[in-house]
Amino acid sequence: MIEQLPVLVIVIPLMAAPLFILIGNRKLVLLLTQLVCWTVFGIAVTLLSRMQDGPISYELGGWPSPYGIVYTVDYLSSFVMLFVSGLGAIVITYAPQSIKKEVHQSKHTLFYASYLLCMTGLLGMCITGDLFNVFVFLEISSLSSYALISLGKTRRAPLAALHYLIIGTVGATFFLIGIGLLYQMTGTLNMADIAARIQPIDHSRTLLVAFAFMTVGLFIKMAVFPLHTWLPNAYTYAPSVVTCFIAATATKVSVYAFIRLIYVIFTPQFAFERLPLDQALMAFSLVGIFVASAAAIYQTNIKRLLAYSSVAQIGYMLLGISMSNVGGLTAGITHMFNHALIKGGLFMVVGCFALRIGSVKLDDLRGAGKTMPLTSFAWVVGGLGLIGLPMTAGFVSKWLLLTSALSLGLWPVAVLMLLSSLLAVVYIWRVVEILYFSPPSHLAQSAKEAPMAMLIPTYVVIGSTIVFGCWTVYSAGIAHAAAQSLLGISQAGGVQ
Amino acid sequence: MNSFPIIRVITKLLIPYILLFGLYVQFHGDFGPGGGFQAGVIFAAALILYGLVYGLPAVHKVAPPKVIEKLTALGLLVYAGTGLVCMLLGGNFLDYDLLNHGVLTELPAAFDFLPGDKPHHFLPEGQHLGIFLVELGVGITVTAVMTMIFYAFAGRERVTS
Numbered sequence: 001m002i003e004q005l006p007v008l009v010i011v012i013p014l015m016a017a018p019l020f021i022l023i024g025n026r027k028l029v030l031l032l033t034q035l036v037c038w039t040v041f042g043i044a045v046t047l048l049s050r051m052q053d054g055p056i057s058y059e060l061g062g063w064p065s066p067y068g069i070v071y072t073v074d075y076l077s078s079f080v081m082l083f084v085s086g087l088g089a090i091v092i093t094y095a096p097q098s099i100k101k102e103v104h105q106s107k108h109t110l111f112y113a114s115y116l117l118c119m120t121g122l123l124g125m126c127i128t129g130d131l132f133n134v135f136v137f138l139e140i141s142s143l144s145s146y147a148l149i150s151l152g153k154t155r156r157a158p159l160a161a162l163h164y165l166i167i168g169t170v171g172a173t174f175f176l177i178g179i180g181l182l183y184q185m186t187g188t189l190n191m192a193d194i195a196a197r198i199q200p201i202d203h204s205r206t207l208l209v210a211f212a213f214m215t216v217g218l219f220i221k222m223a224v225f226p227l228h229t230w231l232p233n234a235y236t237y238a239p240s241v242v243t244c245f246i247a248a249t250a251t252k253v254s255v256y257a258f259i260r261l262i263y264v265i266f267t268p269q270f271a272f273e274r275l276p277l278d279q280a281l282m283a284f285s286l287v288g289i290f291v292a293s294a295a296a297i298y299q300t301n302i303k304r305l306l307a308y309s310s311v312a313q314i315g316y317m318l319l320g321i322s323m324s325n326v327g328g329l330t331a332g333i334t335h336m337f338n339h340a341l342i343k344g345g346l347f348m349v350v351g352c353f354a355l356r357i358g359s360v361k362l363d364d365l366r367g368a369g370k371t372m373p374l375t376s377f378a379w380v381v382g383g384l385g386l387i388g389l390p391m392t393a394g395f396v397s398k399w400l401l402l403t404s405a406l407s408l409g410l411w412p413v414a415v416l417m418l419l420s421s422l423l424a425v426v427y428i429w430r431v432v433e434i435l436y437f438s439p440p441s442h443l444a445q446s447a448k449e450a451p452m453a454m455l456i457p458t459y460v461v462i463g464s465t466i467v468f469g470c471w472t473v474y475s476a477g478i479a480h481a482a483a484q485s486l487l488g489i490s491q492a493g494g495v496q
Numbered sequence: 497m498n499s500f501p502i503i504r505v506i507t508k509l510l511i512p513y514i515l516l517f518g519l520y521v522q523f524h525g526d527f528g529p530g531g532g533f534q535a536g537v538i539f540a541a542a543l544i545l546y547g548l549v550y551g552l553p554a555v556h557k558v559a560p561p562k563v564i565e566k567l568t569a570l571g572l573l574v575y576a577g578t579g580l581v582c583m584l585l586g587g588n589f590l591d592y593d594l595l596n597h598g599v600l601t602e603l604p605a606a607f608d609f610l611p612g613d614k615p616h617h618f619l620p621e622g623q624h625l626g627i628f629l630v631e632l633g634v635g636i637t638v639t640a641v642m643t644m645i646f647y648a649f650a651g652r653e654r655v656t657s
Contacts, residue, residue, distance in 0.1 A: 004583055004588070004589070007588070011579065011580065011589060014572075015576045015577070015580070017569075017572075018568075018570070018572040018573045018576075019569070020569075021565065021566060021568070021569035022566055022570065022573070058588065060588060060589055060590055061582075061590040061591050061592065062587055062588045062591035062593060
């Protein structure tokens with residue numbers, strides 16, 4: 001059974017979702033969702049623990065690669081799967097009360113089914129070694145996340161979901177056009193096979209156009225600065241649980257796909273030496289970090305504030321990727337993990353506020369530090385992680401990024417990074433001030449502390465940002481191994 | 497549409513052929529052009545035509561929204577279940593070679609009196625059976641989803657309770 005694990009990680013949630021619709025019993029479905037999520041997390045942990053024996057590949061239907069679809073598990077994909085499934089499991093453990101309040105009862109079964117489908121799609125994008133399969137899983141995760149976002153309570157939720165659907169579909173279509181062109185060039189869809197067949201020195205215009213389409217398509221999905229407009233509304237109006245899960249995982253998996261695209265298929269020589277993508281990425285990232293952080297400062301809705309902060313944080317990941325050395329790539333991958341924890345945790349805190357106060361407007365949160373001390377403290381700890389204070393996870397990735405930038409002699413980038421952290425201080429502090437040092441609002445005055453069933457998962461995630469800030473064997477360590485193997489592969493690709 | 501007798505009569509005449517053609521495309525798909533998706537769309541087209549001409553309550557009686565909702569899930573389960581069975585039989589996911597059963601795969605001798613060429617496969621097995629089941633799953637889901645979309649657009653109220 002152990003050799004079937006790479007496919008079970010996809011098949012279990014994929015089959016559970018339709019099963020839920022046949023069962024239709026809300027309580028049973030909730031229980032099964034949690035069971036499925038934790039099982040998948042267990043499988044992801046097992047897969048990662050077997051990585052020192054080398055990458056695993058699994059042939060679907062017994063068809064050998066490159067003819068059939070292959071699932072490949074290596075350090076990078078198992079690492080991303082680990083935090084996607086882990087956060088998926090923790091968020092769904094935290095979810096029941098929040099969902100009860102924010103989602104109409106008749107939709108609960110469908111909600112859980114969509115949740116699992118979304119997770120299936122995200123995990124599938126990580127594990128598959130087939131380019132067209134990436135597109136299929138991208139669509140599975142996107143379509144289910146549109147559905148999840150539209151379940152929000154306000155009437156603006158469906159509108160935000162529609163906006164995301166239109167822009168997201170443009171992104172997915174661009175990606176598909178790129179795949180089509182690559183397929184036309186190489187006659188194969190297997191990623192390793194494509195990498196072996198395209199000549200990086202080839203001056204083919206088709207290759208350039210394919211690369212451009214795929215990059216822009218993924219930029220939309222990642223919400224890179226000028227293409228991020230769908231994200232703030234989608235995060236703001238979605239149910240809190242959905243925001244927790246999607247904010248923590250969805251954009252990171254797109255970043256993962258982007259890393260694969262550059263480092264495995266097209267090779268950094270093509271992307272960064274023939275094309276000036278590294279400078280472009282650096283410029284987009286830095287402008288994005290500043291503009292989005294500045295926008296976050298002026299928000300009056302705490303979810304929207306965090307959404308803009310997410311746009312800024314994607315910038316740090318891309319900054320690392322654009323450096324194209326082991327240090328930078330390690331920093332980018334570590335930041336994917338750390339930011340997933342930090343942002344997941346902070347949105348879980350917001351979910352607690354939404355449950356007890358019934359609003360996520362900063363005005364209504366005034367003085368909640370007195371009535372909801374534990375929840376508010378979790379915000380402070382998570383916020384420190386977002387700023388990047390030493391001993392928190394955010395510090396680790398920013399430190400790696402900083403040392404990598406300095407080793408490349410990119411002084412301006414290092415200085416700008418430090419300045420941008422100050423902007424994070426401003427928007428986190430603004431909320432802290434409102435929570436602790438403002439006269440309480442009516443809603444906050446009558447609020448109770450969040451229930452333990454939600455506080456414990458929140459503290460597990462928030463606590464882990466501290467743990468991974470002090471102890472980096474399993475975050476930066478694995479990211480380092482992943483970065484090394486990626487650059488190794490790309491060097492081999494360059495020789496061919 | 498009560499005042500258009502020609503449309504009503506023609507519809508009633510057409511629907512059986514549309515359904516039959518859907519079945520043809522479905523079962524032809526494992527050897528020739530066709531398959532579950534196309535068959536599903538054709539099959540749903542018959543239901544939608546019925547709904548357009550005779551009204552939503554009539555088509556709801558034939559294909560209740562609740563049943564259709566379950567069917568969307570059932571099709572996917574048939575597909576993934578086929579893969580799972582292959583896995584339980586000891587192969588990889590969707591490795592149809594494991595579905596060889598050897599039961600009645602050739603026409604029994606008792607039917608030798610039939611004129612003409614004998615079919616090579618009586619009961620499908622292996623890759624053939626696998627594709628057949630998977631396409632069946634696709635057909636069920638596509639029929640159900642197309643009908644659901646029609647219900648969602650045609651009905652003002654929510655489709656499911």
